[in-house]
Amino acid sequence: MKVLKVPARTIAVFIVPCLLLYVCLVFVPILVSLYTGLLKWDGLTSAHFIGFGNFKEMFFHDPVFWPSVKRTLLYSVASMLEIPLCLGMAILLNRNLKKGNTLVSIYFTPVILSVVIIGQLWKTIYNPASMGGMLNGVLISLGLDSWTHNWLTEPNIAMFALYVVSLWQYFGYHLLIQYTGVQNIPDELYEAAKIDGADGFKADRYITLPLIVPIFKISIILAFIGSLQAFDLVMVMTAGGPAHATDVISTHMYNSSFMSFKYGYGSAIATFLVVVCLVFTAFINTIFNKLERKYT
């Protein structure tokens, strides 16, 4: 491949504006955060350097921290669980409908809405029936009065109520990704398999599944990383409450930094979050690379 040789100054003109902005606004803040994570600082009075004190506090003394990590991981697992379902649905759509695209676009609608709209909509759905909540309204009209709940204010239930909203919003996204993947598998493969006597589920087992692994991986990574970063939906719907029952890593970070003004401590949690994201992305990538090698 021939590639243009241009003077260094020209290269700089093209690359520097973008790179500079990017480094200053993504990498520099992360570095600042690494540093402020080592301080005891409320943002107003002068800061004290306390080394890994914040991390010690976080790992060993903070009663909110580990439960919030657990919830974050459960959030990730919950959102990954719907992907096999989406794949199954995508296969069925592709086999039974010529124009599945329209249907998929309909399923996709919630994805494009802001979490503020989604969050407020579901808050209203979860309201007590006396305040017009739809879910409780449905339960009452089915005669299941005893099943009604204050979905977002009961500590045992609130987190599950949030999982449901996330699953609902991203169902269409994962379905769309899987559907596009299934559509891209050439028809000839299935025709050839039919001649060899494999169609229906057998063809899916030996053709669709192996070929869909890379696309499946994309959905898994998106769901996993998306939920590790799960933040704005929780902020809009419960802000971590009631009594920390729905705190995830990000909301705990936000509340520590901006509500309790523990800048140093908040930064330490942010550092933890960045590390977890990097480690898990690498981990999932390795697993799937192994899977891909096994199947192809």
Added chain:
Amino acid sequence: MSKLKKGVVYLLFAIPVVTQLYPLLWLVLYSLKTNEEIMDGSFFSFPKSIQWHNYTEAYTSGSYLKYLTNSVFVTGVTMIFVILLASMAAYAISRFRWKYGNLVMTIFLMGMMIPMQATLLPLMIIFKNIHVLNTHWSLILPYVAFSTPIAVFILTGFMKAIPHEIEESAFIDGANIYRIFRSIILPVSVPPVMTVCILTFINIWNEYILAATFISSEKLKTLPFGVYTFVSQYSVNYGNIGAFLVMGALPVILIYFFLSNQITKGMVAGAVKG
């Protein structure tokens, strides 16, 4: 396939249509009812008479138009910067012969794994010190920065495949590199630029947390933040809240209605390439 089996499959397809669309439809019905009708808690009922005044009240008391204009401005400026900066960077990475091309690409790729909220506090401290906090720039700058990695990635992938003969003949005809970029590379890169536009638009238009953290003036709020403020301020007037939520969703829904094919394609491209 037997008729029964077919029926079951179609039923399976119909269920998500209901679950995905009905809550949105329900919100529209909700927004047209009186408080009493809403509070009777039925999950499906039409308003006895349509309460349009919910909309007029929400519109006048909620400075909807201001939030909308702010969102258009912030998203528009962000998109222009992203396209300009990312396509220039992508051109340099994909077409120039230099040592650090791959290194620069790796730096951009690493950023895709960094969660935006981890930068909230440091950015706030930095912005406070350089006095951009509570201006639209405090949103536009990080929005551009966080949108560039995926944009650079998509554009680089596309530009690598443009045949080199085009550039060579333009060179021979005496065009300089800026001219080539402007009148050859950019025009042929319209399809990936569209993808980048869609991804950036959906992400930035809907962004809430940065806006809620960096903006405090009422007159600078973007639509999602504006909707949030409205809802928390008028928490007992359900009809008005419903109306404001519908108005908040309307711009994106309208755009999606006309461009759903492009948007779904763009979102898949963004996911698959990211």
